[in-house]
Amino acid sequence: MAQQITLQEAVKLVPNMSTIFIGGFAHVRACMAFSREMIRQKKHDMYFVSSGPTVHVDLLAAGKVISKMEVAYSGIETIGPAPNVRRRIEEGDLEVEDYTNLTMTMRLYGGAIGVPFMPTKSMLGSDLEKKSLMKRLEEKMAVVECPFTGEAVGLVPSINPDVGVIQVQRVDTDGNVQIDDALASDVDGLKASDMKIVLAEEIVSTDVIRKDPKKTVVPGLMVDFIVEVPHGAWPTAMYNFYDYDQDHIEMYAEMCRTEEGWEKYKKEWVLPSEKEILKKLGEKRLKQLKARKTLGY
């Protein structure tokens, strides 16, 4: 059965130098509060894996929490390259291995179902197949002849992160997880991880989940820790709870064009406690962002 802990306790559980999957994809369900707490606790040298992470990977790169990553994407949609990721890579403080959204998802799924690799028809013939930055090329991907049909097929190694963290709409006291919108690769990423932490907007009674078990995307028996973190994905969106805060994301990207700007942002919007950050954001803004019942955003 999952154990309920606080956000601070959850971050304390993650040793430096861990391989970590942190959920969130293109403007939704990014583990922002968790990532801010990683910076507050001065975590470092994490090895980050994900498919298409968003603002949180940029924050983690800025705060020098992560020093290596295997990802498909590191940008902020509608804005372009993630400003801090870009600067850290260009200055040599962050190493990256490039994959694709499908292949990172398959690598995590392979980890989840306990097989050493997964086949793919992606990446063939491109520089994703032919070039590697962190590993020997043969450790990144193998192209083999299918033993049954003879066609060329790519094999990518499965991943089992040490720790997996996702932020979702609701979890029950037994750790059963419900997600109300598109899953991206959050479920595969969590299931692939050895230690599983679920952050939720609300922790509900298990009766709520057991009334409609088809909606459970991760059974509680797989989950180790649950944490109640309201607004934990802000400034990204949580369908049925709040919309993304595009103004804030744009302000963040603008400030983070320089190291000085990032330091200023960190002081104002990362180092204070979550409670202080929400207070600073203000009741009025939170109300504007609150999801409409009919639309969910």
Add this chain to the structure above:
Amino acid sequence: MAKPKFTNQELMAICGARLVPDGAVVLAGTGLPVLACMLAQKLHAPHAKIVYEGGNIDTHNKELPLSVSDPRLMYKASAVADLRQSLGELLQGGYIDIGFLGGAQIDRYGNLNSTAIGNYKKPKVRLVGSGGANDIASLAMNTFIITKHEKRKFHKCDYITSPGHLKGGDSRLKAGLRGEGPQFIITDLCVMDFHPRSKRARVVSLHPGVTKKDVLKNMNWRPIMPRKIPETKAPTAKELRILRKEVDPKGEYLG
């Protein structure tokens, strides 16, 4: 009657829309591809279906999405899944007829770079990476490239993120890739297709008022230039009205 005025962005979206056949299943990214697909649905392709890689399938959003897993894409979608289903089952499984792509660099075979400018190991500019672009380029039945026509973009790729026709001829097939690869490049100056055998880019229409010289001046490689190139059909009043009033009424992309 005076010809309606339009912007380059609008013309690109309209050119994209015209190329989406009715009934096509399209994997769209945000920006111009979304506008092109939604416009096609409202014009000649009411049965076209749009899939987003985050997992929203057959969407009927009321407002334009800013991201490929935008909460706006939940509205009246037929199904909501994950990346394994959108990119694994639908894309790799062979259901996607058209994927839209763009990039920072594009070469004469429609290969695209969205990863790094300069030396990959020590990049001058680090870009966003593949995301789902390599998957779409590798696996969709056809891809359409939509991009601004700039000299620095129409440049040999420093890194091939998304495979087009690779080195031309049958090199794409030999690499084991699926689909027919890129079919069109839609820019703000012209539309190109690819020569059936060499797979080199070839200009098929010039936008109103654009000359061959304008096209060549804005690129680092030379496309095939047939002797006679027709003019791209100018946007009709109906196309512009629906694009402005129904697809992007708030001017979020076109404003």
